[in-house]
Amino acid sequence: MSDLALTNIGTLVTGDIDRPLADADTIVVRDGKIHSIGSSVDGDIERVIDVAGATVMPGLIDSHVHPVIGDFTPRQRTLDFLESYLHGGVTTMISAGEPHTPGRPTDPAGVKALAILAARSFAKFRPGGAKVIGGAVLLEEGLIEADFAEMAAAGVRIVGEIGISGVKDPEQAEPMVRWAQSHGMKVVMHTGGASIPGSGVIGADYVLAVRPDVAAHVNGGPTALRSSEVERILDESEAMIEVVHNGNARAVGDVVRLAAERDALGRVIVGTDSPAGTGVVPLGILRTMGWMSALGGMAPELAVACATGNTAKLHGLDRGVIAEGKEADLIIADAPLGSEAGDALGALAIADTPAVFAAVVDGEVRFVKSRNTPPPVRNIQVPWVQAGGSH
Numbered sequence: 001m002s003d004l005a006l007t008n009i010g011t012l013v014t015g016d017i018d019r020p021l022a023d024a025d026t027i028v029v030r031d032g033k034i035h036s037i038g039s040s041v042d043g044d045i046e047r048v049i050d051v052a053g054a055t056v057m058p059g060l061i062d063s064h065v066h067p068v069i070g071d072f073t074p075r076q077r078t079l080d081f082l083e084s085y086l087h088g089g090v091t092t093m094i095s096a097g098e099p100h101t102p103g104r105p106t107d108p109a110g111v112k113a114l115a116i117l118a119a120r121s122f123a124k125f126r127p128g129g130a131k132v133i134g135g136a137v138l139l140e141e142g143l144i145e146a147d148f149a150e151m152a153a154a155g156v157r158i159v160g161e162i163g164i165s166g167v168k169d170p171e172q173a174e175p176m177v178r179w180a181q182s183h184g185m186k187v188v189m190h191t192g193g194a195s196i197p198g199s200g201v202i203g204a205d206y207v208l209a210v211r212p213d214v215a216a217h218v219n220g221g222p223t224a225l226r227s228s229e230v231e232r233i234l235d236e237s238e239a240m241i242e243v244v245h246n247g248n249a250r251a252v253g254d255v256v257r258l259a260a261e262r263d264a265l266g267r268v269i270v271g272t273d274s275p276a277g278t279g280v281v282p283l284g285i286l287r288t289m290g291w292m293s294a295l296g297g298m299a300p301e302l303a304v305a306c307a308t309g310n311t312a313k314l315h316g317l318d319r320g321v322i323a324e325g326k327e328a329d330l331i332i333a334d335a336p337l338g339s340e341a342g343d344a345l346g347a348l349a350i351a352d353t354p355a356v357f358a359a360v361v362d363g364e365v366r367f368v369k370s371r372n373t374p375p376p377v378r379n380i381q382v383p384w385v386q387a388g389g390s391h
């Protein structure tokens with residue numbers, strides 16, 4: 001893979017919640033990995049992008065998508081939506097279950113087969129170059145420990161949202177969750193009001209009884225938990241708490257304030273919870289980071305860390321932070337043309353949607369000038385790429 005350097009970086013956002021900004025203006029990529037971060041380029045680099053003072057941050061990670069197989073969603077009958085999310089700066093998407101699969105099987109054999117198929121399929125299929133972690137098994141009656149061992153060995157890493165499938169009682173879910181976690185899987189639980197007819201209302205008592213890894217969309221999927229329930233989850237459990245675009249925007253601000261008061265911003269992750277009734281939202285992570293900053297009073301670079309490094313750490317992904325040796329999944333972002341803000345972080349601080357100029361995945365430029373965000377203020381050139389095209 002060719003070498004790449006990004007130079008003249010105005011703001012380098014690391015994705016690390018403990019050290020969210022780096023004092024450096026140059027990133028050198030070799031063999032798809034971040035080779036060095038500093039203030040100069042040493043040696044010959046085949047491709048150099050002068051980012052003209054724009055902002056570079058890790059490719060965003062959407063912690064909550066509901067794909068099926070391929071780049072199509074039956075939920076809103078949309079084609080190429082995953083590739084469209086890449087144009088919203090999202091380079092990794094994590095499934096919280098594939099409930100929209102037409103005729104989704106609910107017997108143990110079918111549940112296993114679907115999870116393994118989705119995991120294997122998305123391991124090979126990269127929409128626009130983006131990475132999708134698919135195959136989040138939805139719990140159904142009859143699954144036994146050996147099933148979780150088999151799924152984990154076949155590449156299934158996630159238990160999808162508990163509460164939207166057949167296993168609803170905490171007593172029934174709890175042993176399955178222990179089996180899944182003992183085989184290295186991460187477990188996601190729906191919280192808040194009912195999402196669609198047939199799903200239930202899930203609060204802190206359920207989270208404390210079952211102890212998932214993620215209390216999903218505490219700001220609503222789409223109906224928010226009460227603040228007192230969010231406080232109990234923060235105070236009495238160790239679960240990550242997720243805020244999503246397809247929930248209650250005001251509650252996003254409340255949740256990040258509650259987490260900040262407890263010095264628990266390292267537990268906050270960001271998703272879209274899409275496709276859903278609320279829709280397909282390519283700019284959902286950018287917009288939610290804006291709400292976290294503008295409504296929650298959170299430094300925008302910390303909101304970026306919640307949507308990158310925090311999620312990568314939870315799922316053991318070798319990306320999501322800009323550090324030497326990590327996978328070179330990066331975005332070049334800026335203030336959108338016409339914004340009161342002067343750069344990408346300034347835009348997030350006032351909940352303007354930043355411009356995504358380009359996305360790099362595994363060291364390759366996947367597009368120049370997002371087809372979905374506004375254009376950037378700065379004039380950035382990538383000599384070898386036609387705007388709107390890929391490398």
Ligand SMILES: [Zn+2]
Nearest residue numbers: 161190195221
């Ligand atoms: Zn949900």
